[in-house]
Amino acid sequence: MSRQMRLVLLSLVTGIVLMLIKFVAYFITESNAIFSDAAESIVNIAASGFAYYSIYLAAQPKDLNHPYGHGKVEFFSVFVEGALIFxxxxxxxxxAIYNIFFPQPVANVEEGMLLIFxxxxxxxxxxxxxxxxxxALRSLTIEADxxxxxxxxxxxxxxxxxxxxxxxxxxxxxxxxxxIVLGFFILYNGYKLLRKSISGLMDESDQEVIDEVVAILKDKRKTEWIDVHNLRVQRYGQxxxxxxxxxxPNYYDLSQVHDSISDFDQILNANLESKTEFFIHADPxxxxxxxYxxxxxxxIRSEEFKKHIEWTSVNVTKNMKHFRKA
Known part of the structure; x- marks a missing residue:
């Protein structure tokens, strides 16, 4: 069993135990607020169960039908969790609205408070x-859980x-x-998870990862890396x-181009915490x-070197060489 699956199993077992405690607190108090807390625990269990399966599926190797692997299922897992919370x-x-018109008394408040604490x-x-x-494991599912x-x-x-x-x-x-306040609070957090999962499924840019990649490129920059542009990052699970x-340089032969690209790949993979697959297009x-x-x-130089162009998350993501002079 992988580390990720053990962590999700911990969440699942914890959720089951806590749900039982919360429903005991609800039955002895008849409190709507405690019922709200207990109802969300059911969601925790369902979400952890789906997360367990998604971690298992995301760990499966690439195949003919999934050439990029199965990691995207983690975004779907977060979507399901967000939907259940909603x-x-x-x-x-x-x-809560029903009990405004049909109220019921609350009893044994101290015992209920202790159990919820x-x-x-x-x-x-x-x-x-x-x-x-x-x-640490770069797992969106475990972090969301x-x-x-x-x-x-x-x-x-x-x-x-x-x-x-x-x-x-x-x-x-x-x-x-x-x-009522807890209900709206839970709705809001469900919305945030839904928003995060949809952005991942739609391949929205992960600015944090782009910033990390640019920082590594600036720190490990090599002279022959004249320019980097049209940088795009997609996350597939971990x-x-x-x-x-x-x-x-446009006078490089094919072997030199291959070596430079391999070097570029290895340097980034050695410094990024996530396993990374690169598709690098070499431009002359x-x-x-x-x-620059x-x-x-x-x-073949036609102009003297004046100044490096500083790579940033703004200019390396544009689909154009950095022709502007310093």
């Missing part, structure tokens, strides 16, 4: 661990504070107000696919490149 928030709001501590601890490991658990912990703490205020003030409507245009240099080309003893 549904849970809607159910919570519907029940225990679940919030466990949720926060497991969520913190999953986020840390998810970032950890954030979901921490969000659950924050909402539980807010719930406890609200129930405590209700106990002090003897105002029963506070329970309903808490339930793997990255990067394509770009690399301008090399043009006379307009001479003013630092290649020494160039036999």
């Amino acid at each position: 549904i849970a928030g809607s159910v919570i709001l519907v029940k 225990i679940t919030s501590l466990i949720n926060f601890g497991v969520g913190f661990y999953l986020i840390k490991r998810g970032r 950890g954030k979901h658990l921490q969000i659950d912990a924050y909402s539980s703490i807010g719930l406890i504070v609200g129930l405590f205020i209700m106990k002090l003030t003897k105002l029963p409507w506070i329970d309903l107000a808490l339930s 793997e990255l696919h990067i394509d770009c245009h690399l301008t090399l 240099c043009l006379p307009e490149c001479c003013h 080309c630092a290649v020494e003893d160039c036999p």
Whole structure:
């Protein structure tokens, strides 16, 4: 069993145990707010179950039908989790509105608060661990699962504070107000996960990764790398696919071009935390490149070298050579 699958299994088992505790708290208190918290736990379990399968599928090797691998399923997993959270928030709001017209008394508040406090501590601890490991493993699914658990912990703490205020003030409507606030909070977080998954499925640029790639290129820049442009990054689960245009001296023979591209590939792969596949298009240099080309003893130079063009996440992503003079 892979590290990712063990982490998701931890989330799944934690979710089942905490869901049972929360429903016990609901049955002894009849609190709408606690029901809201317990209902979201069902979503945690369903989401972790799907995440477990998606991690398994994402780890499968490339095949004829999936030449880029199966990593995109992680974005779909996050989409399912976001959709389930959104549904849970809607159910919570519907029940809260129903109880405005058909109220029910709340009992055993202290016992319910204690049980919810225990679940919030466990949720926060497991969520913190999953986020840390998810970032280290570059797994969007595990990181999303950890954030979901921490969000659950924050909402539980807010719930406890609200129930405590209700106990002090003897105002029963506070329970309903808490339930409605939690419902909207859950809806908002569901929307954020949906937005993140759709951006991944639509291959929206990952600015953080682009910045990381550009920083490595600037630090490891070689003289023969005259120009880099049209840089694009796609994430497939834990793997990255990067394509770009690399301008090399136009008098290089095929072996020299191959060696330069291989060097470019190896340097980036050695410094990026994710396994990366490159598609590099080699461009020959043009006379307009001479003013920022630092290649020494160039036999075809038409203009003296003046200054390197600073590579940034803005200019390396444009589909054009950097002809502008310094």
